[in-house]
Amino acid sequence: MAIRYPNGKAYNTGLDKKNSTPKSRYVKPTLYGGRGMTLEEELNRSNEYYLSKDIAVIHKKPTPIQIVKVDYPKRSAATIKEAYFRKASTTDYNGVYKGxxxxxxxxETKNKTSFPLSNFHEHQVEHMRKCVDNGGICFAIIKFVVLDEVYLFKASDLFYFWDKQNNGGKKSIKKDIIEELGYKINYSLNPTIPYLDAVDELI
Amino acid sequence: MAIRYPNGKAYNTGLDKKNSTPKSRYVKPTLYGGRGMTLEEELNRSNEYYLSKDIAVIHKKPTPIQIVKVDYPKRSAATIKEAYFRKASTTDYNGVYKGxxxxxxxxETKNKTSFPLSNFHEHQVEHMRKCVDNGGICFAIIKFVVLDEVYLFKASDLFYFWDKQNNGGKKSIKKDIIEELGYKINYSLNPTIPYLDAVDELI
Structure with missing residues (x-):
């Protein structure tokens, strides 16, 4: 395994100088973001940190799969031979924080100026609505990948733009609005994405 | 689809008398339980009811799968060709009730006099402990399938017997104890298993 700095960049030992081209040895000079991790990986790491420190128990749910055919070979594990991806009927993450x-x-969006609402599905928004109705704390974590910026955006704000869209409104939320209504989450060493700091402001 | 009474028994229209043997026309005379549903099916139904009445949002998590090989055929859905079942690192059900x-x-156990602790895995018990530490409401729903009896058993009580077992104690919990410390949940029409009534006593 390559040794990496906390910011995710490989530690250049200089041992592979002979075989490496100048390009592959180039080290990006930024200290923030650009870790090459997806938002999912960053959140999983953050959740592992929160779990290890007994701050919160939040997990990503497994991907829902429709299993069609399973083989049960002798003396080895059951093998799924045919299965299909199913649409999730809920959001991806849930858990408990301060009870x-x-x-x-x-x-994630590659867009730099706005967040397309097509990233959400109707059933996910409906699930969030039900959770809010029952006293849950719901939100979206939105990452502008090109800018390496992450925001927590309250579900109640999301519902507003979602409903407006359904009544002929815009199909995206301007980044300015997300900056104003949302909470910017700055990358940190541990947790990578300290989103519970923003949740503290919601409670 | 066969028409069924609320207790799950088929409505005997008498139309198929000619083709049916006396045995297949026999209708079990009990009004409770014996619906031929697994505890999972009963809980899923109950959760659907709670969701539809906006009482709680509680879902079973998808089974965790390790996907090894996926085919992407043209003009049809991605097909998983090789995958394996993974051990769940959490419990199966979670959600929100009254915030x-x-x-x-x-x-489920087929045992009539005690509940074998081997039904739980260490990591599940550890997950529950973490949830309780963070203010969550955790419990087990235990069904004695032969007796058709269902109990809610608090996580804190489960931890007691689990830890005792790890220190050389008994490998099961006597049914008497579950009756005394737990909450018996009587089957009802809707929800099938009204377990949130027992949760009300925990809150």
Whole structure:
């Protein structure tokens, strides 16, 4: 395994100088973001940190699969031979923080100026609505991947733009609005994405 | 689809008398239980009811699968060609009720006099402990299938017997104890298993 700095960049030992081209040895000079991790990986790491410190128990749900055919070979594990991906009927993450129910979905966009609402499905928004109705704390974590910026956006704000869209409104939320209504989450060493700091402001 | 009474028994229209043997026309005379549903099916139904009445949002998590090989045929859905079942690192059910985080696992036993602790895995018990530490409401729903009796058993009580077992104690919990410390849940029409009534006593 390559040794990496906390910011995710490989530690250049200089041992592979002979075989490496100048390009592959180039080290990006930024200290923030650009870790090459997906938002999902960043959140899983953050959740592992929160779990290890007994701050919160939040997990990503497994991907729902429709299993069609399973083989049970002798003396080895059951093998799924035919299965299909199913649409999730809920959001991807949930758990408990300070006794409260936490429920959110994570979405990445390559767009630099706005967040397309098509990233959400109707059933996910409906699930969030039900959770809010029952006292849960719901939100979206939105990452503008090109800008390496992450925001927590309250479900109640999301519902507003979602409903407006359904009544002929815009199909996306301007980044300015997300900056104003949402909570910017700055990358940190541990947890990578300290989103519970923003949740503290919601409670 | 066969028409069924609320207790799950088929409505005998008498139309198929000619083709049916006396045995297949026999209708079990009990009004409770014996619906031929697994505890999981009963809980899923109950959760659907709670969701439809906006009482709680509680879902069973998808089974965790390790996907190894996926085919992407042209003009049709991606097909998983090789995958394996993974051990769940959490319990099966979680969600929100009255703003509180709910987390539980459902276990069936054919045993009539005691509940074998081997039904639980160490990591499930550890997960419940973490949830309780963070203010979640955790429990087990235990069904004695032969007796058709269902109990809610608090996680804190489960921890007691689990830890005792790890220190050389008994490998099962006597049914008497479950009756005394747990909450008996009587089958009802809707929800099938009204377990949130028992949760009300925990809150």
């Amino acid at each position: 409260r129910y936490i429920d959110f979905d994570a979405k | 509180r985080y709910i987390d539980f696992d459902a276990k």
